[in-house]
Amino acid sequence: MPRPIHVPRINNNDDEVKLIAFLVSPGEAVKSGQAVAEVESEKATVVVEAEEDGFVIETSGTQGQMLDVGAVLLWLGETPDETVPQNDPAPQSVDGQAGTDRPTAGALALIGKHGLSAVDIPAAGARLKVSDVEAFLSGNAPPAEPERPPAPQFGAPDAGGKSTEFSAYEAAMLHSVSWHAHEAAATYLEAAYDEADWQAFAQGFRDRHGLLSSPLVPLMAYQLVRHASDNPDLNSTVHNGRKFVYDRVNLGFTVHIGGKLFLPVIHEADGMNAREFVDAFAGLHRSAMRGKLQPADMKGATIAISSMARWPVLRHMPILPPFVSLMVAHSAPQDGRSILGATYDHRVLDGAAAFQALNHLTSPDDKEITSK
Structure with a gap:
């Protein structure tokens, strides 16, 4: 029913x-x-x-x-x-309605300040109150705010205003964008492809494994992991003026929650089979949606993927996270065709290597995905 x-x-x-x-x-x-x-x-x-x-x-x-x-x-x-x-x-x-659906104004303000979800906080009475939120916070201390990097200086603004501190989230975003803009030699390319093969492949994987939703983006991300494992240049960066090749492939993927963008990371993804990877992807995504990500869940990405297909966005150019040399952009299809893009660090990768990686993702490779 x-x-x-x-x-x-x-x-x-x-x-x-x-x-x-x-x-x-x-x-x-x-x-x-x-x-x-x-x-x-x-x-x-x-x-x-x-x-x-x-x-x-x-x-x-x-x-x-x-x-x-x-x-x-x-x-x-x-x-x-x-x-x-x-x-x-x-x-x-x-x-x-349940008490957690009806917080008081004070409780709602406190929930918003700490980035919490009302459904996760037990209420002592019929409604969620400030005292309930405070009790929850005392037993679930939020992680310490990351150190805030100094903002790059380009002179002074030409119009009047006032200077304010960045929030922890804003400081993290500033750090990523500044690395992309001032450290990496960020370059972008894209390729058009027919997503029908990926949709059919993902549907078949879903049916075989009894999944509730299509794992198209996770499977594309897993194929990227396998390709990076076989091509170490994709899984490298620049550190102290030298090339730094990572030991393992850690896949970061974007999640947009409550007006904020997060990058959960699947660590040692190259050691997983496809089903393990899809489950890890789904688990981190659920944690992000519920506000349960921990700082360790968002550190250590060596390669990344971003999808804006659900909005739907037809193409986008992602910002490289610090010390990541390739980030793939998955977008929504239009008239049966889709655009797959990639931002890459030209200090480590040339255009041919970046395009080869991107072109490799335009169709599913059953052997590569199911080989482990």
């Missing part, structure tokens, strides 16, 4: 929220706890999660639309071909 997922209340004073994006599509299988949509009020952005396994059979609303709190956001069914009930259910009562 189809089950609805309702629009959550984010702020006590708001009876509507804006739909930022659906993270799943009709027909797609989802697992309990998987993020299915992002919504926001004037004060916060919230990731909506599925409460049980199922298939998305219908979504309600379009990007940027204001939705009533308690209205049906999407429907889940036991099979992808179930029919949505003709008579829509009455909006979910605000008073019937």
Whole structure:
């Protein structure tokens, strides 16, 4: 029987929220706890999660639309071909929502300040309060903020304003962008290809292994790992004026959560088989969606991939993370064709080597992916 997922209340004073994006599509299988949509009020952005396994059979609303709190956001069914009930259910009562869906204004502010998720914090009463958040923080101390690198100086701004400190997230972003701009000889190239072969290959892998969603991007990332393992120049960088070749292949991939971009890293990916890698990819992605990534989960990338297909973006040029010489950009298809791009550090790789790596990913290599 189809089950609805309702629009959550984010702020006590708001009876509507804006739909930022659906993270799943009709027909797609989802697992309990998987993020299915992002919504926001004037004060916060919230990731909506599925409460049980199922298939998305219908979504309600379009990007940027204001939705009533308690209205049906999407429907889940036991099979992808179930029919949505003709008579829509009455909006979910605000008073019937769980306490973690209705934090007080003070608790909501504290949750946002520390980058937490209300669903992870136990409430002592009917509603989540500041004291609940403080108790949670005392038992789950957040990691220390990374050291903030100094901003590069290019003179002074020409217009009036004031100087403020970067947040920890902003400082990390500054560090990455500054390395890309001032250390790497960052260069970009791209290739057009037909994604149909990848879609069919990923669907076959999904069916053979009983997965709930298509592993297209993880499998493409795994093929990149195998190729980098066989071509050490791809898995190298420059350090102290010398070429530095990594011992293992650590694959970083981008995840965009609550307006912030993160790069979880699958360590020693070259020692995994395809199924182990896909599971590791999915596990880190779930941790990111739930705000559970640890500092160690985002360190040590030696090669990387970025996908913006879900927005959908037709092409993009990724920023190289520090000491990464190749980052592949996967984008959405258009009229059956897709663009696969790559940003690379020209100090380590020439255009021929970068294009060879990129061209290698334009179609799945069954032997390479299933050889381990």
